[in-house]
Amino acid sequence: MGSRLRGNDSTGLTRAFLPGDCPMSESPLIALAGVTKIFGAGAASMQALRGVNLTINAGEFVAIMGPSGSGKSTCMNILGCLDTPSSGSYRFKGVDVGALERDQRARLRRHYLGFVFQGYNLLSRTSALENVELPLIYRGAPANERHARAERALAAVGLGGWADHTPSELSGGQQQRVAIARAIVTEPAVLLADEPTGNLDSARGREIMELLTTFNRDQGITIVMVTHEPDMAAYARRVVRFFDGVVASDEQRTAQALAEPA
Amino acid sequence: MLWNALLLALRELRRNVMRSFLTILGIVIGVAAVITMVTIGGGATLQVTQQVASLGSNLLMIRTGQRMGPGGGGGGVAFRLADADAIARDVGALAGVAASASQNQTAIVGNESWSTQVTGVDNQFFVVRNWSVASGRQFIDSELRAGKAVCVIGATVRAKLFGAAEPLGNNLRLQKLSCQVIGVLEAKGQSTMGSDQDDLVLLPLRTFQRRISGNQDVRLIQVSVQEGASTEKAQADIERLLRERRHIAGSKEDDFNVMDMKEITRMLTGTTQVLTALLGAVAAVSLLVGGIGIMNIMLVSVTERTREIGIRLAIGAVEREVLTQFLVEAVVLSSFGGVIGIALAIAGSWGLTVYLEVPYVLNPAIIVIAFLFSAAVGVIFGYFPARKAARLDPIEALRHE
Numbered sequence: 001m002g003s004r005l006r007g008n009d010s011t012g013l014t015r016a017f018l019p020g021d022c023p024m025s026e027s028p029l030i031a032l033a034g035v036t037k038i039f040g041a042g043a044a045s046m047q048a049l050r051g052v053n054l055t056i057n058a059g060e061f062v063a064i065m066g067p068s069g070s071g072k073s074t075c076m077n078i079l080g081c082l083d084t085p086s087s088g089s090y091r092f093k094g095v096d097v098g099a100l101e102r103d104q105r106a107r108l109r110r111h112y113l114g115f116v117f118q119g120y121n122l123l124s125r126t127s128a129l130e131n132v133e134l135p136l137i138y139r140g141a142p143a144n145e146r147h148a149r150a151e152r153a154l155a156a157v158g159l160g161g162w163a164d165h166t167p168s169e170l171s172g173g174q175q176q177r178v179a180i181a182r183a184i185v186t187e188p189a190v191l192l193a194d195e196p197t198g199n200l201d202s203a204r205g206r207e208i209m210e211l212l213t214t215f216n217r218d219q220g221i222t223i224v225m226v227t228h229e230p231d232m233a234a235y236a237r238r239v240v241r242f243f244d245g246v247v248a249s250d251e252q253r254t255a256q257a258l259a260e261p262a
Numbered sequence: 263m264l265w266n267a268l269l270l271a272l273r274e275l276r277r278n279v280m281r282s283f284l285t286i287l288g289i290v291i292g293v294a295a296v297i298t299m300v301t302i303g304g305g306a307t308l309q310v311t312q313q314v315a316s317l318g319s320n321l322l323m324i325r326t327g328q329r330m331g332p333g334g335g336g337g338g339v340a341f342r343l344a345d346a347d348a349i350a351r352d353v354g355a356l357a358g359v360a361a362s363a364s365q366n367q368t369a370i371v372g373n374e375s376w377s378t379q380v381t382g383v384d385n386q387f388f389v390v391r392n393w394s395v396a397s398g399r400q401f402i403d404s405e406l407r408a409g410k411a412v413c414v415i416g417a418t419v420r421a422k423l424f425g426a427a428e429p430l431g432n433n434l435r436l437q438k439l440s441c442q443v444i445g446v447l448e449a450k451g452q453s454t455m456g457s458d459q460d461d462l463v464l465l466p467l468r469t470f471q472r473r474i475s476g477n478q479d480v481r482l483i484q485v486s487v488q489e490g491a492s493t494e495k496a497q498a499d500i501e502r503l504l505r506e507r508r509h510i511a512g513s514k515e516d517d518f519n520v521m522d523m524k525e526i527t528r529m530l531t532g533t534t535q536v537l538t539a540l541l542g543a544v545a546a547v548s549l550l551v552g553g554i555g556i557m558n559i560m561l562v563s564v565t566e567r568t569r570e571i572g573i574r575l576a577i578g579a580v581e582r583e584v585l586t587q588f589l590v591e592a593v594v595l596s597s598f599g600g601v602i603g604i605a606l607a608i609a610g611s612w613g614l615t616v617y618l619e620v621p622y623v624l625n626p627a628i629i630v631i632a633f634l635f636s637a638a639v640g641v642i643f644g645y646f647p648a649r650k651a652a653r654l655d656p657i658e659a660l661r662h663e
Contacts, residue, residue, distance in 0.1 A: 077657055080576070082576060082656050082657050083657060102581065103580040103581055103582075106575065106578050106579060106580045106581075107578065107580065108578075109576065109577065109578040110577065110578020110579075111578070113578075115576050115577070117660070121569065121572075121573050121576075121660060122573075123570055123573065124570075125277055134573075134574070134577055135577045135578060137266055138574075138577060138578050138579050138583065139578075182577075
């Protein structure tokens with residue numbers, strides 16, 4: 001892939017990923033500039049992103065909408081540092097993600113990002129508590145701290161008494177709440193949610209959205225959420241619409257509109 | 263991190279107890295086979311050594327003819343009693359010199375007959391072979407000098423011909439010779455070569471020469487060297503003396519041979535060791551097969567758990583951590599196999615040694631080696647699947663159904 005390297009010194013990058021480092025106030029949390037993504041090569045190649053410009057500041061709650069094939073999932077993968085742009089730049093806290101090695105991106109995810117997926121993606125046959133503890137294990141947290149934080153996170157999503165249950169013993173809504181607990185247990189800078197309510201009925205979906213709203217409001221966690229349900233997008237304060245690999249519209253919702261979701 | 267990986271691995275294996283067990287079966291069998299083979303081999307070697315020692319490890323056997331392998335010889339010009347006397351007189355540091363001659367004969371008592379080895383000896387025979395009479399007595403000088411018709415019989419002959427009846431004082435017929443049983447030898451059981459040592463009838467040498475063989479030949483001279491004295495020196499002295507007495511010129515080969523029992527011990531233990539090594543090698547191949555089994559299951563496991571690996575990678579696991587997780591899992595599996603195999607081998611080889619009537623000699627080194635080897639099998643055969651897991655693309659892995 002043609003990710004453009006900027007000659008960053010690697011020690012500086014490594015330092016930037018240490019936990020607890022303070023964000024550089026002058027740069028936005030997320031800045032995409034002219035990002036393209038091309039899959040495949042030659043005649044069979046497919047251009048998923050055709051120059052996306054997007055800036056997201058700390059504390060925002062952004063919904064990304066758009067028809068399937070519009071590039072929103074590809075964009076989420078790049079935002080989540082799971083993939084790198086073919087060209088253009090993605091700066092996370094001022095750091096050029098495209099120039100990072102695979103393991104450096106993994107460390108960035110570990111310390112700054114939380115993921116919630118449409119299909120929950122919990123470890124099967126593993127208790128809710130152990131699922132929530134998982135990211136803390138990779139952070140090297142001691143066992144007692146892990147337990148305490150995981151239990152607090154479960155309580156925060158309203159599953160205080162369900163710690164010992166495995167995913168197969170939980171309903172879809174409960175499983176997604178475990179997934180949210182797993183995403184927020186590390187107190188990430190950004191929570192990336194890929195159609196978090198896609199597998200749930202609207203009542204369960206609203207519960208999930210209210211949870212996300214709470215974490216955004218109370219803990220200041222930046223949330224970027226892909227959805228194609230307008231009801232769910234209505235919880236966000238900003239809606240970005242993708243069409244054909246570019247940002248087609250980007251609207252801030254007013255405080256009044258937020259007060260009474262559509 | 264390693265500790266975490268260990269806990270994770272144990273949890274994973276507990277989830278698939280049956281599969282884990284079947285996976286390690288190859289390693290279990292391999293390790294158990296290697297240790298059992300080595301243990302039985304070690305026991306057999308010890309047994310051979312012990313048996314030869316019971317025969318008298320200071321024993322030299324002098325036969326006519328050239329060496330033809332263990333117990334070989336025969337042929338050539340026979341010795342005379344005078345040769346044995348000369349050895350006793352001229353070679354130092356000997357505990358005993360026993361001249362003997364043997365023939366196969368049918369011994370008859372009443373209606374019972376039994377084909378056995380009839381050997382003419384004197385009382386030195388009991389000394390050099392470290393063999394005593396269980397009931398009755400040895401020969402007395404007058405019987406030896408006069409060539410009386412008396413005999414000492416082995417335990418097998420006694421059982422075959424007399425059954426429960428009392429043999430002492432009764433007669434036993436060899437061809438036309440009827441001789442009185444004056445003693446029964448202590449039972450010695452099978453020899454190292456597998457022959458029955460107790461299947462024999464001893465006559466005074468003179469009686470044997472006159473009444474059975476009809477000549478003055480002595481075919482075997484057994485010499486026991488005094489404790490602590492060099493058997494090599496005694497052997498060299500005897501060879502020199504006999505060459506002189508048999509008029510063998512400087513460059514000509516000996517027409518007799520002197521066999522040191524120590525040499526036989528070495529030969530036999532050498533054979534058992536080669537056999538042990540061979541069986542051990544076969545068992546080691548099964549360890550290799552076991553390792554391939556582990557690799558196979560680990561590959562299946564990686565495919566099955568692609569989604570899990572995707573989750574871990576998305577959450578922030580680096581390649582190394584995923585690699586370690588799967589590698590530790592493979593090593594834990596194979597080490598478990600090793601431990602179970604060792605336990606099985608300890609019990610199994612004990613049972614086998616009892617059954618085979620071989621001493622139980624457990625070699626701690628082979629246990630340590632087998633364990634380390636099984637762990638190494640896990641590392642070697644677990645590495646490829648673990649690397650495959652670590653290099654998965656998180657996006658692809660998360661999409662995997």
